[in-house]
Amino acid sequence: MSNYLKTHSKILWVVIFSVFFMLMLRITLKYIPFDSNIAFLNIKQTEVQSVSLYLTFFYIHVYSSIFTLFTGFTQFNETILKNNKRLHKAIGKLYFYTVIFLSAPSGLFIGIYANGGFYSKISFVLLAILWFWFTIQGLLKIKKNNYNQHKYFMMRSFALAFSAITLRLWKVIIVYLFEPAPMDVYQIIAWLGWIPNLLIVEYYIYKAKR
Template identity: 45%
Template sequence: MTISKINVINIIKTISYCGLGYLSYLMVLITIQYIPIRFDVAFLAIKQDVISKPYYQISFFTHVYTAIFVLLLGFFQFSKRLRKKYPKSHQAFGKLYIGLIILLSGPSGFVMGIHANGGIYSQASFCLLSLLWVYFTVQAYRYARKKEWRLHSKFIYRSYALTLSALSLRLFKWVIATTVALPPMDIYKIVAWAGWLVNLLIAELIILNEDRRLVVLKDGAK
């Protein structure tokens, strides 16, 4: 790989991390709105038809309070430097990331998906998202236990791609709303699917690129 290509890749990585960091900061601001617990702010202002149900209250606040930690934990798990320098911290944070998704964030997201705005179209998307989120994360944990690190890496990419749907959904919603004249609910139905399918496609492209790179390195070592 030439020096110019390396520089371009480093620039892209830097921009991506900065963008992800900024969007994560915005998510923290959104989460703070629900501290202390309130039922009449932000998203909940349009969910008054279900917020009175205790199981929805538990699911919503469980999801909100844990998802932000999942997002931030995953943010640092992909740094090779941190993995090599602090392997035990990487392992501990990884277990916390996995546990939060499987036990709390994923199941609570599924319950919220059942009551998603936009009818069956959006509800199907968010419920499928939650199921895949838990599945990918379980698989990542399973392969880590077996020390099959390449498969572990693939499923962690997929898991975190779905974790990032919390950010991409809002980003896509803003982009569409500012460029296309569509009713708000139509936009919501679009981003309900685009918010995670686009992320998953990008994850698969990253996985495919890494597989090709490993093949090249393996062939070069022969």
């Protein structure tokens, strides 16, 4: 019975991720071709006009983050892990370099200009820093052949990458249930987007270690 539940929970997780990944892909495709006055950028015209590098970092973050979601998700596929370690390593390198050189630095930059004021900015900046650090630690652990710690740090890293999806999900839920002011929404989802993800992973790690 446990194997039955385990198999079906994996299938459910794949289905859920696939649905939200496709929604994220649709959001990303809105920014192709380049347009400085579309979707989210409609409310960021102050930054677009006054911060010379804002658009550059914004597009780097948007385009690279979709790859981190896909590559990060495949890293936990047991079939690939057991039967094709070279593929796992190649995808892992792609995830690592994308996060370290593109997604996390650009996330840090645009986080400084996040909506919602000081508390939102602190959240997004902290998110970018932790994402960078967890990913670096994942690489360092595997270089020392510490497979468990490598897995744990990469799980933490992907939990933060997954915030691209959970942030938007929380936004829909909060707006639907409470209809708060727009800036209040950003202050709330800035933290809800990633902290619950990380807490879930930490609980899993705690249970695994026991």
